[in-house]
Amino acid sequence: MRGFGHKRSRKDMITELQKNFYRITSRMPYRLRHVHAYLLVQNKNLALFDTGLNTDSALAALEGDLQSVGLDIQNIRQVYLTHVHTDHCSMAGLLQKMTGAKVYLSAPAFEEYRHYRKADEAVAQARSFYASHGMTPAEIDAIIDEFEDIRAIITEFDADDILEDKQVCNFGPTQFQVISTPGHAGGHICFFFPKEKFLLAGDHILPYIAPSLTPNIFDDNYRPLKTYLESLGKIEKLGCAEIHPGHGNSLSSVNERIAEIRAHHEQRKNYFYGFLNNTPKTARMLAQEIFGEDLPDFEKFLALNETFVYLQELKHESRINEKINDSVLVYSSI
Secondary structure (H helix, E strand, C coil): CCCCCCEEECCCCEEEEECCEEEEEEECCCCCCEEEEEEEEECCEEEEECCCCCCCCHHHHHHHHHHHCCCCHHHEEEEECCCCCHHHHCCHHHHHHHHCCEEEEEHHHHHHHHHHHCHHHHHHHHHHHHHHCCCCHHHHHHHHHHHHHHHHHCCCCCCCEEECCCCEEEECCEEEEEEECCCCCCCCEEEEECCCCEEEEECCCCCCCCCCCCCCCCCCCCCHHHHHHHHHHHHHCCCCCEEEECCCCCECCHHHHHHHHHHHHHHHHHHHHCCCCCCCECHHHHHHHHHCCCCCHHHHHHHHHHHHHHHHHHHHCCCEEEEEECCEEEEEEC
16 A cells, blocks of 8 residues: 555546545645545445545536546535645535535534634724734734635534544444544544554654644634644554544554654754843744745734744743733743
């Protein structure tokens, strides 16, 4: 299952990883150029794990991919979502309406989805959170614009069931287990197939980059990095032979990759610490110093999120001070 002997079609956009199990790759107009969904087949009935990005041509491309291997999009019965970022979930509503498929996700992911649908509370909270970390009104407006774009891309769907950690699911004779893995997103889950010993990892473990970590703007006590590292520990104990990620190639050196990601975050945290001194700085000031100012608006948003995640851990390690200065949080070394 490392790419040798896999059956491919439509210019490698759909790949049979093993009998009745496929990877579907779709292109994206972002820095990450592609995203994977996965497909389980039982007697022509289909279970789809993530959906890809909702673009003008995405639904037709998915339909063509399935037809190229003798499958019918109308036979999608179940859609399982790892999380509700646009590149993983935004066609769920289209497929549910088109095929009657049932949609499954975690409770925190569904709560995040509802914030997209009922935006006023989330917009107000985002303005408060990012202002408290030193972002300018113009920068915050750009974040809100991005939020509105996300809301427009994610098609409306109903949650047919809420998935819980360690829940066992069945699709025909195939069993798989839900693994709660928050960090990249608060409601992120993975799907472990114990008989086959592979994991559908979404964005929890990627082969080439460490996934971005997302603050919970509604919960000051939520620590994305701590939570993410704890989630890695869960995967370490599963005994996975192979991971199929949301982006990039499948990987078999699972524990080695987990160790690399842990080391990355420790090094990165210490790197950020090196920019702090006795002069109080906002997270925005620190992000600007580390990443530079010449960034697209959304990249500024990601830079601040990353900065906040490491500041939060440094604060809990009692290595830095956090104070409020004119309603803005500032940080300095101890």
